[in-house]
Amino acid sequence: MTDISMIEAALEEVASGRFSAVRLDEGRVSLVLNVGGLDVRDRGQIEIAVKGKLRELDGIEKVDVVMTAEKVERRLIAVGSGKGGVGKSTLSTNLAIALKALGHKVGMVDADIYGPSQPRLLNCEGRKPEAEGKQLIPVPNEYDIPVLSMGHLAKPGQAIAWRGPMAGKALEQLIDAHWGDTELLIVDMPPGTGDVQLSMMQNHKPVGALIVSTPQDLALMDAVRAVDLFEQAQIPIIGMVENMAGYICPHCGEVSDPFGAGGAEAAAKTMGMAFMGRVPLDIEIRKSSDGGTPPAYSESLQGKAFHDIAKRLAAWLDNQ
Numbered sequence: 001m002t003d004i005s006m007i008e009a010a011l012e013e014v015a016s017g018r019f020s021a022v023r024l025d026e027g028r029v030s031l032v033l034n035v036g037g038l039d040v041r042d043r044g045q046i047e048i049a050v051k052g053k054l055r056e057l058d059g060i061e062k063v064d065v066v067m068t069a070e071k072v073e074r075r076l077i078a079v080g081s082g083k084g085g086v087g088k089s090t091l092s093t094n095l096a097i098a099l100k101a102l103g104h105k106v107g108m109v110d111a112d113i114y115g116p117s118q119p120r121l122l123n124c125e126g127r128k129p130e131a132e133g134k135q136l137i138p139v140p141n142e143y144d145i146p147v148l149s150m151g152h153l154a155k156p157g158q159a160i161a162w163r164g165p166m167a168g169k170a171l172e173q174l175i176d177a178h179w180g181d182t183e184l185l186i187v188d189m190p191p192g193t194g195d196v197q198l199s200m201m202q203n204h205k206p207v208g209a210l211i212v213s214t215p216q217d218l219a220l221m222d223a224v225r226a227v228d229l230f231e232q233a234q235i236p237i238i239g240m241v242e243n244m245a246g247y248i249c250p251h252c253g254e255v256s257d258p259f260g261a262g263g264a265e266a267a268a269k270t271m272g273m274a275f276m277g278r279v280p281l282d283i284e285i286r287k288s289s290d291g292g293t294p295p296a297y298s299e300s301l302q303g304k305a306f307h308d309i310a311k312r313l314a315a316w317l318d319n320q
């Protein structure tokens with residue numbers, strides 16, 4: 001007849017170093033399985049392997065497995081802007097990839113529920129997230145940045161026209177998902193300064209917010225409003241990023257400043273916040289990002305600006 005030592009020997013084969021509290025009671029085995037660091041699929045597989053292996057043993061009729069994982073301390077970083085189209089999503093994607101290259105375990109929440117673009121930017125459009133119980137499982141992709149976006153739930157091109165409370169609920173589902181061992185969650189915020197943004201921040205308390213602006217005055221006025229919103233919610237501002245600064249002509253190499261120059265840096269100084277860096281207006285950034293091959297993933301010149309900003313962001317996180 002099977003005894004505890006035989007059960008432990010069998011467990012050693014399929015779950016070495018991960019089991020504890022093994023009990024045997026009239027043909028019924030119970031144990032605790034530490035699944036820390038495993039993703040959802042691997043967790044499922046190890047559970048099946050353990051149950052299968054133990055049921056092969058003489059007289060074992062039932063196996064109860066309790067899975068535990070050390071709690072991952074997950075930090076949220078909000079990327080916001082006062083208005084749309086300033087490059088918030090592009091920055092979020094490329095920063096996520098650059099932070100991953102620095103060794104962080106990064107995930108992405110596309111909180112821009114009315115105009116989701118992360119599925120396209122991370123080249124995983126058309127994939128549906130699976131669910132475990134009531135929790136969504138983030139969508140994997142070639143960049144190893146698990147992502148959840150309303151774009152994965154709605155049909156491509158389908159307009160998402162929700163009222164505030166519904167939009168807020170959808171966003172909760174994306175954030176309270178099965179993020180596994182993801183330590184850093186980049187939240188690509190919806191543009192503007194409405195209720196959805198405010199309640200998300202109150203509920204989830206990001207550790208900090210990055211503000212994106214283009215250099216011109218009008219965009220900067222909107223950026224000031226975004227700063228106000230984060231301050232209202234008592235979210236520390238990490239700093240300001242200037243996007244679409246200095247256009248380099250692909251033909252003659254001449255640098256021009258269609259949206260002005262240095263405006264965001266000056267505004268950051270006035271508001272007493274850090275300036276995190278500038279990203280040039282470069283057609284390659286648009287082509288590669290919108291084409292699902294973010295420039296930060298390659299050694300390209302265009303990727304460098306994002307890597308520099310990611311280093312500053314990582315230093316800020318280290319100092320928290």
Ligand SMILES: Nc1ncnc2c1ncn2[C@@H]1O[C@H](COP(=O)(O)OP(=O)(O)OP(=O)(O)O)[C@@H](O)[C@H]1O
Nearest residue numbers: 084085086087088089090191244280281282285286
């Ligand atoms: N530095 C840049 N150089 C060239 N094109 C850029 C740059 N940054 C962003 N873009 C392009 O500008 C467009 C808008 O960018 P993006 O979608 O990232 O902005 P957004 O602020 O997230 O917009 P929305 O609020 O509408 O989601 C995209 O086509 C993107 O490729």
